[in-house]
Structure formats: structure tokens, C-alpha cells
Amino acid sequence: MVPVDRDAPTRCPSPLRIARVRFVLELLATLVIALALGLASAWYMVDAPRIGIGVGAWKAVPAISSETADPYTRARIARTGEIALGAGEGVVFIAEEDDQGGALDGACEYAVSGETPTARLWTLTAIDGEGRLAAAITGRVSLTSREILRDLDGRFTVAVSATARPGNWLPTNREGRFRLVMRLYDTPLALSPGNGMVMPRIERGDCR
Amino acid sequence: MIRTLVWLIGAVLLAGIVHIVAVIGVPRFAVVDPWREIGAIAADEVFTRLPRALPGGRSLPGLDPAMTHSACRFSLDRGPMRIRAETADAYWSLSLYDRRGLWVWGVDNRAEEQKPIDILVATDVQVAQLRETLPDELEDVVIVDWPGLEGFAIYKILVPARSQEAEIERVLATAKCGVASFR
Numbered sequence: 001m002v003p004v005d006r007d008a009p010t011r012c013p014s015p016l017r018i019a020r021v022r023f024v025l026e027l028l029a030t031l032v033i034a035l036a037l038g039l040a041s042a043w044y045m046v047d048a049p050r051i052g053i054g055v056g057a058w059k060a061v062p063a064i065s066s067e068t069a070d071p072y073t074r075a076r077i078a079r080t081g082e083i084a085l086g087a088g089e090g091v092v093f094i095a096e097e098d099d100q101g102g103a104l105d106g107a108c109e110y111a112v113s114g115e116t117p118t119a120r121l122w123t124l125t126a127i128d129g130e131g132r133l134a135a136a137i138t139g140r141v142s143l144t145s146r147e148i149l150r151d152l153d154g155r156f157t158v159a160v161s162a163t164a165r166p167g168n169w170l171p172t173n174r175e176g177r178f179r180l181v182m183r184l185y186d187t188p189l190a191l192s193p194g195n196g197m198v199m200p201r202i203e204r205g206d207c208r
Numbered sequence: 209m210i211r212t213l214v215w216l217i218g219a220v221l222l223a224g225i226v227h228i229v230a231v232i233g234v235p236r237f238a239v240v241d242p243w244r245e246i247g248a249i250a251a252d253e254v255f256t257r258l259p260r261a262l263p264g265g266r267s268l269p270g271l272d273p274a275m276t277h278s279a280c281r282f283s284l285d286r287g288p289m290r291i292r293a294e295t296a297d298a299y300w301s302l303s304l305y306d307r308r309g310l311w312v313w314g315v316d317n318r319a320e321e322q323k324p325i326d327i328l329v330a331t332d333v334q335v336a337q338l339r340e341t342l343p344d345e346l347e348d349v350v351i352v353d354w355p356g357l358e359g360f361a362i363y364k365i366l367v368p369a370r371s372q373e374a375e376i377e378r379v380l381a382t383a384k385c386g387v388a389s390f391r
Contacts, residue, residue, distance in 0.1 A: 046231060077242065
């Protein structure tokens with residue numbers, strides 16, 4: 001005679017047991033989603049300045065001061081070690097795209113032209129995706145308002161390209177994306193939307 | 209259907225809490241904040257020329273490559289810090305940042321004209337003590353009320369042309385910071 005195992009699980013689990021397993025699975029899924037969503041959104045907000053006023057392709061990084069810095073700015077500075085311009089010092093504009101909305105690419109040539117808001121001094125720099133200076137063939141990595149050539153009416157055009165250009169030329173990296181950083185020092189500019197701020201246009205030329 | 213929705217709402221609320229905790233926690237656990245970065249390059253309480261930002265080279269992020277920079281990391285636990293420097297004809301600015309790398313106070317050539325920089329950084333208590341018996345030599349000194357104990361100063365000067373580099377290096381080298389001593 002074959003012994004009967006009375007404790008052997010039944011083929012058909014009880015409804016109560018199904019409900020319990022389902023609850024645990026749902027709880028786990030919820031926790032995983034919450035963790036992923038929370039961390040991903042935190043990463044997105046801290047990774048680069050997301051709150052700012054846009055002018056054309058440019059985005060202004062809000063002035064940073066210990067009294068007014070928001071938690072995202074605090075976290076970003078602690079993570080990157082970045083030394084930002086202070087509130088009284090000036091305003092930084094960053095462009096990641098051209099005026100048509102295409103990402104700035106080292107394989108292409110760009111024309112940055114027009115005028116800037118009033119400032120005692122501005123500097124224009126190209127940085128790569130990681131925030132390092134774009135590798136330029138020459139030693140020069142920035143252009144300032146002091147050394148730039150202008151039209152008679154004060155407007156200027158800067159060629160942003162990996163290869164040398166006549167006139168105002170800002171060298172950039174040959175490959176991969178880059179960003180343009182324009183720092184305006186000592187500017188009376190008040191960063192509020194719709195106050196008629198003018199920033200240079202960024203237009204794409206030929207690509208390799 | 210409703211059950212799934214309830215779980216989803218729960219997930220979003222929980223995600224919000226995770227988001228807030230993560231963002232607030234970052235500065236506490238940061239390992240590359242500006243304070244530590246400067247400490248890795250320079251000695252404390254002395255102005256040190258920061259390496260010029262070069263493509264691919266190691267420098268502090270966020271510095272304008274058109275400028276030359278000098279940094280001094282300080283702590284006020286042994287007394288107020290006095291910061292002095294000559295100024296250049298070109299654009300210059302002296303900025304003070306707190307322990308977390310946030311800007312607190314600054315001065316540039318718009319405000320100071322061509323007078324040399326002379327400031328005293330002190331905590332609330334030290335300011336109160338100074339006000340009691342203000343040494344004569346401090347009468348023309350700008351006193352900066354400092355939140356906390358630690359911070360760093362960045363002195364930067366624009367290099368308008370290669371030919372002026374030597375003169376600007378000389379001015380940058382006049383920057384001094386140290387515990388203030390009177391008489």
C-alpha cells in the first residue's frame with residue numbers, strides 16, 4: 001500500500017493564497033516603479049540646469065547664491081564640483097541646439113550672429129557633452145567681446161567650426177556633440193520672461 | 209482596473225518621496241564638491257593659481273577659460289580671514305563661496321574702481337567682537353559676515369591679450385589670504 005502524504009500541496013491553490021501572492025507581486029512592482037521613477041527624475045533634474053529662461057536656442061542658468069539656490073542647484077554643484085558665477089557677477093547662457101532645434105554637432109559648422117544683451121564683457125566657449133572644454137586644434141578655447149570684430153552697427157558673426165575660419169572663429173571639437181556657453185559679466189540684464197532679451201542666432205552651415 | 213490605478217497612484221506618491229530624498233541627500237554624500245576639488249589642488253589659507261582650463265586637462269569645472277583664477281580655501285575657526293590683493297586694469301572679480309560651493313559675496317572692478325581689495329571675512333561672533341574694539345587699521349576694510357566656518361575665495365582676472373599675461377600673473381600673485389592679526 002502506498003503511503004498517502006497528507007501535507008502534500010493540493011493541485012488547486014486556495015483563492016486566499018492566490019490573493020496573497022498577487023498582493024506581494026503588486027507591492028514589489030509598485031516599489032520598483034517608485035524607486036526607478038523617483039531616482040530617474042531626480043537624476044534628470046540634477047544632471048543639468050533645467051529651470052531657466054530660454055531666449056532662442058539659449059537657456060539662461062539662473063544666478064546662484066547661497067541664499068536663493070534651489071535644492072536642484074545645490075545638488076548639481078555638489079555633484080559636479082562646478083564653480084558657478086555668483087548672483088552679482090553675471091549671467092550664463094548655454095545652448096545645446098541650433099535655432100532649428102538640431103543638436104550642436106562637431107561635424108558641422110555654425111554661424112553665431114547678431115547681438116547680445118548689454119554687458120561690460122562677454123566670453124564665448126565651446127564645451128563637450130561632459131562639460132570639458134572642446135578639444136581645439138589651436139590653443140585658443142574662447143572668444144571675448146574685447147577681441148571680436150564687429151559690423152559698423154555693432155553686430156557680429158562668429159564661425160563655430162572644427163577647422164579654421166577667417167574673421168571671428170571659435171574652434172570646437174571635431175566629433176560628437178558640444179554646447180556653447182556665453183558668459184555675460186556685469187550685465188544689468190534682469191532675467192524675466194518676455195523682457196525683450198536678444199541673444200545671437202545659431203545657424204547651421206555645412207556638415208562633413 | 210481600479211486596483212491597478214490605486215497601486216499606480218501609490219507608486220507615484222512614493223516616487224515623489226524618493227525624488228525629494230535623493231535630491232536633498234546628494235550634497236551630504238557628495239565627493240567632488242568644489243571645496244574638496246580645491247583642497248586636492250591647493251593648500252589651505254594661501255592663494256593658489258588654479259591650472260588654466262585646457263581641453264581634456266584637469267581643472268575645476270565651470271571656470272571661464274578666458275580668465276586666470278587663483279583660489280584660497282579658508283576656515284574661520286582660528287579667527288577672521290583677511291583677504292588682500294592688488295587689482296588689474298582688465299576685468300577682475302573676487303567671489304566668496306561657502307562650504308557647499310554656493311556664492312555668498314563678491315566684488316568686481318565696477319564697485320571698487322582701482323583701489324586694492326581689502327576685506328575681512330568673519331563669523332557673527334567675530335564681527336561682534338570686532339565691533340567692540342575696532343582696530344584703526346580696519347576702518348577702511350569691508351567686513352563680510354560669514355555663514356558657517358568654512359569657505360573659499362576665487363580671484364579671477366581676464367586675460368585680454370597674450371602680451372598682458374605676465375602683468376596679470378603678477379597682479380594675481382599679489383593676492384593674499386590669512387588669519388587676520390592686528391598690531
